[in-house]
Amino acid sequence: MSTARPHHDHGLIRRLRDDEDETLQKPLEWGLIRRLFTYTAPIKGKVATLAILTLIRSAQLPALGWVMSLIIKGPITGRDFAGIAWGVAGYGLLALSTDFLFHFRQRYALEIGETVVNGLRADLFAKTQRQPMSFYHRVKIGRIIGRVTSDVESVRTGIQDVLFVSVIQFGSMVFSAAVMLWSDWVLFLVVLAMAPVLWLLNRHFRVKLSQHTRASQESFSRVTATLAESVGGIRVTQGFVRQETNAGLFRNLLFDHARYNIALARTSAILTPLLELNSQFFVATLLMFGGWRVFHGDMTMGGLITFFLLANQFFAPISIIGNQYNQALIAMAGAERVFRLIDLKPDWEDDPAATPLPANRGTGAKVEFRSVTFGYDPAKPVLHDVSFAVEPGQTVALVGHTGSGKSSIINLAAKFYLPTQGEVLVDGREIRAITSHSLHRQMGMVQQTNLLFTGTVLENIRLGRPEATEAEVREAARQLDCLDLLDALPQGFATEVGERGAGLSLGQRQLVCFTRALVADPRLVILDEATSSIDAITEARLQKALLALLRGRTSFVVAHRLSTIRHADLVLVLDQGRVIERGTHTQLLAQGGHYAGLYRQFVQMDETI
């Protein structure tokens, strides 16, 4: 064997590239724009008003420049003092009306943007929630958050700025062009000739800028990902004395990121001076060519001054509109992604003919699997022809290696997934004919690691049944023999649970989950490795209490404790998606087959005692 080893220390982490579409820009699409505007329905009046305000404002801005040039070339050069006073008064009135309208134009645009954002978010949330579990197993959480934050934000910019700013700027261009054309069309043609140059220059650099921005963002995401793992793996780093090495690698990453940023800065550092150079070039031309025309009597002094003042009104919009256009393309890409998520067809939905499952409180549910075949990818089944029946109140223990199909059986019984072939029946009814919601309301579930929501312990427990009183919650905890343990938390049931259950130990979190499940008073209980992360001493207490939770309810249990399995009415031994043995614990041990073998190996340590 060679001692040469591929170098794998380029960085602290190395990631596979995400290949999902994160395109920065998309061409304008009328359908998308129209659809975005359907979200403004609640404030239709304001949208209409804003459209009118925008048109007025697009005339007001260049009018201000024009009035100014009129004052200078008329009364000022003509030494007409009354004219100056009247002119200034007129200018003042125009200014006042302009800024008065500006208040409404700005506020309405902001409100419209926010309304669309608000509607999009609510829609996104509602639609993703309708998705079955397969969606949540497939889609990364970061993607969904990206839709609700950055994509929706780019749509906001698109709505509240791009459209209105572009119209106003375009209006300014047209108005000032008209005035210049009217006062001297020859000189205006010279001005016009420079417009395409400016537009192309702007486009070229905007495209380059967005490419550099992209590269810089990517290198920055490498920085943050490395940081996140450094924080998460701090114990490993300190324990293995890797601080120096990591710091060196991180510094390299920072230099790399700086390189992209400098490239970005260089590009924008060319664009801005070029735009300024262009306007100075224009001033020089105006001076030369305009002066020449004035000397030849082709043009008046006043006309030249009009050009000096209005030309800027004509040129400035070009780069502003270019910028806005860029923003619009970004907003389009964002909108496209948002709508794609909203429109994503769920893998399956409740049959419209499905009816609720009657809640026969106090009795367990009857669950039956009939020749069920199932695969998360239908082409690759993980369960093959599984059949079994559970009578109300019975406990089924699922036994088998990782990947043998235990979780799939649980997912099917809970209607998180639908079988590829065969039927699952609850209380004798095909599960497809039962609404998911009514089934879930009669279910209580505890997994190996459970998510707690930010909020108090009490709120988390009540998730199972929000109308439960505090007394009922305490009673449930008492039944589970963990009331003292929950009361012993810093603020008892009022203790705040932080991000992802922070502040509570793994075991304490699990106790909350058990209580949460019991408070829901379920007919069907699912315990998936529920006690694995509880320490041995607490677990000993909980064992007895669990029996109380299961009494009178149908339950599916995946557990490593024989004492739990021992009480099961039915043990299903699974191997590669098939039930290879079934029976009670005693029966199976007596058979001396796979189950007996598995457990001899599994609990071998205890047998010699």
Add this chain to the structure above:
Amino acid sequence: MPDVRATTAPDSRASDNRMLVRRLFGLAWRYRLHCLQVLGIQLLLLALGIGGLSFTGLGIDYIRHRVDGTPLGNNQLHFTLPVERPPLEVLGLLAGLILLFALVRAVLNYTYAVSVNKLVQQKLVVDLRSEVYDKLQRLSFRFFDANNTGSIITRVTSDVQSVRMFVDQVLIQSVIMVISLTAYILYMTSLSPALTLACLATTPLLWLMSAAFSRRIQPAYDRNRTLVDRMVQILAESVSGAQVTKGFGREAEARARFDAANQACFDQQRDIFWRVSLFSPAVGFLTRINMMVLLGYGGWLVAHDQLPLGTGLVVFAGLLEQFSGQVNNVAAIVNSVQQSLIGARRVFEILDAPVEVKTAPDAIRRPKLTGAVRFENVSFAYAEAEAVVRNVDLDVKPGQCVAILGATGAGKSVLMSLIPRFFDPTAGRVLLDGHDVRRLDLDDVRRNIGIVFQESFLFSHTVAANIAFGHPEATQEQIERAAKIAAAHDFIMALPQGYETLLGEGAQTLSGGQRQRLAIARAVLLEPAIMLLDDPTAAIDSETEHEIFTALDRAIEGRTTFIVAHRLSTLRRADFILVMENGRIVQRGTHAELMRVPGPYLHVANLQLLDARDLQPVKSTEGPA
């Protein structure tokens, strides 16, 4: 140990801010040459800008002079036009000068932008981030427990950006502003003191308005950020907790929760919109008042030939525009100051946090330890909290295996953390090979200890890189040997790219047992004298649990081992067992000894024996294994 979350009393805020500002100045001083260079370029740009504007004015005046004979008068540039030359030549000269100035300005502008970015991106930010990162890695675990990941990442990313803003946005910008404003005022005054005064009369008002506005709007923006964060958090939770929400059929409640948070953002925004939409038109109108004054009063002066049209009025208008641009900067600078102070507080909090555990200056070097561990009356408490380890005495000979049993919070993990000095005891001492650990070189100590945690963190990297984490120069042979000891070689070879397979975030593609075996290989690779195993099977599902027992057995062979365990199978293997309760060792002895006395050990054992008794039929049918 000081509290890692520094809290600042409001009354100390002022002096605290002064101290922060002083430190920020100190930071800028480190880059003083670069800062001066940047400022020099700005000064040149300013001069060229005013020059170009004046030439434009001169051109207008010259045309007017030629057309109606208005006297040219003196100009501030002390530049005498060659009026005797043909008029187009004069205009050409002026146009050429304007272009030349513009060209030089363009080059300088480019140099300025690149120079500032190099200072900021390549030096300041890289230096600061490296420094913070380096420090972070040396902080105690308590810091990481007390602060969530998001907040720590923010300190290295955006908080550092806020700090550097003090240099380029506050310091450099303030100097530029003061110089430019002075230059503009001086130039305008030289044209007409009275007009200058009249036009700038509204400036203080603008200044006050901006300051008041930014003071009022800032809390609203902060509040908005909090509301948005909350909305995103609720979203994140509902996505990762989808199974819980669905499992209990509580989709409607989840949606109501999100909608409420979403609506809260919306409602609060309306208030911001009102303020913004009052402020910007007001500022706009103020600048237009300036223009009215200029047109009215300036126009009157021009009409009286007291001010030239081009070098006077037009130049004035241009300068006024630049002036209000700089004045608007004030609000931005004020905001930057606030933001950089907030960022600086958070960054310095990390840079100043004491490194609690470090190598003593005259430390003893012991690259290879034998593994004798002794605890002498050791107690440990977190700052001002109740002790979590109390009066522990322990003597472990090289190669012995000690198992620790106890409930959550009994102090098992902390007791083990005292050996590699993740914490130092508050009383008593821990000895390795007869030396107080605090007297030994810290890196030597840790390199002699292999650790496997409850949930082992694997980095998003190749399998090989993860195994070689503690010793990046390890050869492929060493890596494979470690993997074989940890019973990981076979499953690694079955991966698509074997040892070069990239593990995703959290190595989710591997089973719990596989992850733990990689962690064991990582520890074994160092060939440590001491192994610390903190409940290594806790996060593994039961059917794969046995897979790692072989790995563990081989890994701990010949090494002093501390293992937190709950299963009799593991406990039984230990040379002796400690049972901990509330930081004290309440029972110690071998399995056989502890089984004879009533106590917590017997209680736990009985529960598991209940399981074992069920196996009796197996044994009776199959005979002893």
